[in-house]
Amino acid sequence: MWGIQLPQLLMPHISHVIFLSSIADLSVIGQKLLIMKKIILLFAALCPLAALAQGGHFVLKANVSGLKKPVTAYLYYFESGKSRLDSVKSATGNFEFSGDISGICSGRLTLDHTGVGLFKLGAKRDALPVLLEKGEIKVSAVDSISKGIFTGSAINDQNGLYLKTMSSTDKAIDALIAKSEAATPEQRKDQQFQKTMHLGFKSLAAEQEALQLKFITQHPDFYISYLTLVDVAGPIIDVDKIEPLYNKLSPNIRNSREALEFGKLIAMAKVTAVGTMAPDFTQNDTNDQPVKLSDFRGKYVLLDFWASWCGPCRAENPNVVKAYHQFKAKNFTVLSVSLDQPGKKDAWLAAIKADGLEWTQVSDLKFWNNAAAKQYGIRAIPQNFLIDPTGKIIGKNLTGEDLNKKLKEIFGS
Incomplete structure (x- = not known):
């Protein structure tokens, strides 16, 4: 298992492998699985994909009905490798953000219902991943932005389909995380409990990857499929598994700047594959x-x-x-x-x-x-x-x- 990872092509990758040194770390890895499933695509596009979408002006309009008091919305996103943070306060549930981007950028739209500020909301914050692209993007929701539905954005439609595909593992992961976090100190020291938790998370990780591979195969013309492939590959590329999927991506995706760079990493992995001569140094x-x-x-x-x-x-x-x-x-x-x-x-x-x-x-x-x-x-x-x-x-x-x-x-x- 690999614990320390060089920042990936697109960012410090969401699927950092976490070293398991204690049962507390099992809770962390469960959270990692959940986060990866729900917001992998939020962080994966740190570098804009200029080859697939031209830069320009974006407008993000969000409408959240059912709010009972003024709420502050935050849009946190990455543009050309730099993070940006905008905020809007509204008593009507209508929030609008705009800006200039050089291509597709990842971000997160968060509602602060309590007024404590974005960085004090904790892990269970009300948030929605969003991919920003040129033009107008609309999202509507009731009570919670995390339940938002996008209109007018193909890339976010792809993201939504991806999240729906991965949703079958939600309850199982949530239950296992809850079990690990509720463990008593005595349970945390129990080897059998640790083994059960570890095997449970490992099984869910395998199930999750199977769903990801199926999604890539079914949607070779999706930019989201490329991001998912990068996630599955991780920092140590299994050429036999990853290269066939990479080659099945549509030319429009595969010939993008980022995908071409990823192709170079696959080629490099071939140089040190089992059966090759070890490069001298x-x-x-x-x-x-x-x-x-x-x-x-x-x-x-x-x-x-x-x-x-x-x-x-x-x-x-x-x-x-x-x-x-x-x-x-x-x-x-x-x-x-x-x-x-x-x-x-x-x-x-x-x-x-x-x-x-x-x-x-x-x-x-x-x-x-x-x-x-x-x-x-x-x-x-x-x-x-x-x-x-x-x-x-x-x-x-x-x-x-x-x-x-x-x-x-x-x-x-």
Whole structure:
């Protein structure tokens, strides 16, 4: 499981994978599932899609009937990578926003029924995802903007259809979140309870992905389908699963600027697919001496990308240490590449010592711009590649018991 992720093509992606270190985190991941289902498309279009929609002036008109007192509406949206916030107060339930945009932009329309202000409303705020595009967009609702219905906007119609498609998992996710949040301290410590919650969220995540894949297949000409595909792909692209869906997107979608960039990421993922030769590289070790990946030819090597600041990486390190000591006498070793930041060599060295990482460690201390990480298309850590003595990649992202099982297949127990 990957816990730290490089900001995606379009934004820090809504489907950040959350490291499960406690039952409290299970509640968080449940919330993540719910948020991803309901507002993934709110955040996914941080960069305007100029190829699909020309920029210009937008007007958003909202009518919410049944309000019993003056209410403030907030429109929070992203334009050219910058966030913008507008507000309108109304006693009639009519709210109008306008502005200039360079293409399709994502936003959220929120009603503050209590007068506490946008940033104090909490997680259960009354909000509606909206995709802003040139022209007039209308939304009508009764009592709550979250129940709003759009008219006059094709992109929001697509979004609405997507949300409707995903709604079948709503009740199950809500129930599981409620169960996790209502757990007593004793339950939170109970391993069986933790296991039940984890498996429940995992099952719902799989169900959710199946619905997403079906939506993409059924609507290849939707911009929303492209955003959904990016979400399903996540930071570590499964080429066999993602590329066929990408190729089925309509030419109008696939040839957009963003989709073309995503295509490059798919191509990069092919370079480090299982069965390919691991790209060679050279970086300095902890003593500032150059080390080549090809120096390890003749051995099985776990090429491990991590960083001292990465909690999930540090949590996975004991598994790597265990594997190293169990199989190092059988022609196996580890080569770790750290994505530590410039000027943070001391933190890198301290983490190596604290975690007992006895194998070769290299880094150029360039954070996400680490040359080897870029060469391997690394956009999330921890991430690893198992390389055979000939230099061929024979496994990817093997953690915990999966790593141990793979090494036993090679060397025996």
